[in-house]
Amino acid sequence: MTESPAPELHVSWEDVPGALAGTHVWLARADAAHATPRGAATRILSRLLRVPAEGISFAKDLHGRPHLVAPAEASAYSVSTARADDVMAVAIACGVPVGVDVEWTTRVPDAMAIMPDFFTSAEAAWVASHDRFERDVAFYKCWTMKEAFSKAVGLGASFGLREVELGVSGANETHIRSVHGGRTLAEGWRLWHHVVPIGGRRAVLAVVDAR
Numbered sequence: 001m002t003e004s005p006a007p008e009l010h011v012s013w014e015d016v017p018g019a020l021a022g023t024h025v026w027l028a029r030a031d032a033a034h035a036t037p038r039g040a041a042t043r044i045l046s047r048l049l050r051v052p053a054e055g056i057s058f059a060k061d062l063h064g065r066p067h068l069v070a071p072a073e074a075s076a077y078s079v080s081t082a083r084a085d086d087v088m089a090v091a092i093a094c095g096v097p098v099g100v101d102v103e104w105t106t107r108v109p110d111a112m113a114i115m116p117d118f119f120t121s122a123e124a125a126w127v128a129s130h131d132r133f134e135r136d137v138a139f140y141k142c143w144t145m146k147e148a149f150s151k152a153v154g155l156g157a158s159f160g161l162r163e164v165e166l167g168v169s170g171a172n173e174t175h176i177r178s179v180h181g182g183r184t185l186a187e188g189w190r191l192w193h194h195v196v197p198i199g200g201r202r203a204v205l206a207v208v209d210a211r
């Protein structure tokens, strides 16, 4: 499925265009009021559900995916978090799986060298087609979308990034082409990514859901 822009992005210090309609996405510096992604998720859910923060608790499944265990009436909500040094992201959706990832574009200095381990040759060629100023951004668009997808399906560490094949072309045309070489798991996902300029640096934020 292709990307679809929409509102509902809450950013504490930068104004950026919307993420995926119906999915809440929140981005902040980790040194801000909400010091951890889990803490931020708790505050956001407290507001959304109108329950005290103390009434909200999470558990993790066998693969490490977080899910709400209280309040019981919130079991339809899915939550995903990510942190990259001093920036963190939270995505919350109701009734559908969601995954989020955020990375600074400067995080892996040798990003291009590791592409064969994580990217298909078509993805690597797409990244390499950018000029050197935009190449890191293109790399992290692919990276964060794959990570966000692996969180949305809940397999996390057991999911090799190379098993998620993106269809990438142009600036914003992105979809999941195949997963483990097949179409079955690849259908029905929405992908969104955005480059956020923060204090002279750039972070790439990606969100995947299944509406």
Ligand SMILES: CC(C)(COP(=O)(O)OP(=O)(O)OC[C@H]1O[C@@H](n2cnc3c(N)ncnc32)[C@H](O)[C@@H]1OP(=O)(O)O)[C@@H](O)C(=O)NCCC(=O)NCCS
Binding pocket: 037, 038, 063, 064, 065, 066, 080, 081, 082, 083, 084, 101, 102, 147, 150, 151, 152, 153, 154, 155, 156, 157, 158, 159, 160, 161
């Ligand atoms: C699980 C994974 C996606 C987490 O990514 P990360 O960059 O280490 O860390 P992030 O800050 O982006 O995300 C961490 C959050 O992911 C979430 N997470 C962990 N396992 C998850 C799973 N199976 N499903 C959904 N979410 C999961 C947790 O909420 C975790 O936060 P917490 O530990 O504070 O609760 C990642 O470790 C991974 O295994 N990726 C697989 C792909 C791969 O090959 N990566 C190569 C890394 S070199």
